[in-house]
Amino acid sequence: MTTQSSLPSSAVLAPDPVAFRAAMSRVPTSVVVIAAMDNDVPVGMVVGTFTSVSLSPLLVGFLGERRSSTLPRLLNADAVSCNVLHDSQLDVVDAFRRGIDERFEGLDWHIDQGFQVPVLGGATLVVFGKPTSTADAGDHVFAMIDVNGIQATGPARPLVFCGGRLTRMDPGRLVAGDIWQLGYGSTHDGSAARVARNAVSE
């Protein structure tokens, strides 16, 4: 049986859902709670698909499962918060396994007075925005969100989902320095890629 940690090393696998899922678990993701107020009740769901989308206009997005009961409540909201979880927030992931109306119980959260959305205390980054459009994405929907505010707290220590496990980044084990200072983004011809090699300072 193919498990998440034991893929055949060099075989090209047939694209069945089990192998696909196991393979894609090697792609690390952030762990983000997308949240909104729904008739004075906080609602939210954990996603591993939060991503920045566009600089002009400023857009972020995530993929929501079509059968999710939280998704429509988020998409219908005037405003949402995208809470990028800190690596100390395992309790939040645990709490969000509960039923839709009980997920915020006992957690450290408040309503942001400006945007009127729930914010989880301790999140390493909160992006405030308004859901604007969706795109079909198979059994998921890609939801796009206009960005109206950002709030970063402390050093970037995001919880990371990889290999089916929750883990953390270890800044002491970086393999390269600041990618942008190394030239990525300043040129668009690929030459910057050469600069990154041997950039590890140990």
Ligand SMILES: Cc1cc2nc3c(=O)[nH]c(=O)nc-3n(C[C@H](O)[C@H](O)[C@H](O)COP(=O)(O)O)c2cc1C
């Ligand atoms: C680490 C992690 C990442 C997840 N990523 C996604 C995701 O990107 N999209 C999604 O729809 N569900 C994702 N889920 C599952 C949802 O959090 C969960 O199924 C959902 O909240 C339950 O559906 P409900 O909205 O009907 O309660 C993820 C769960 C975990 C623990």
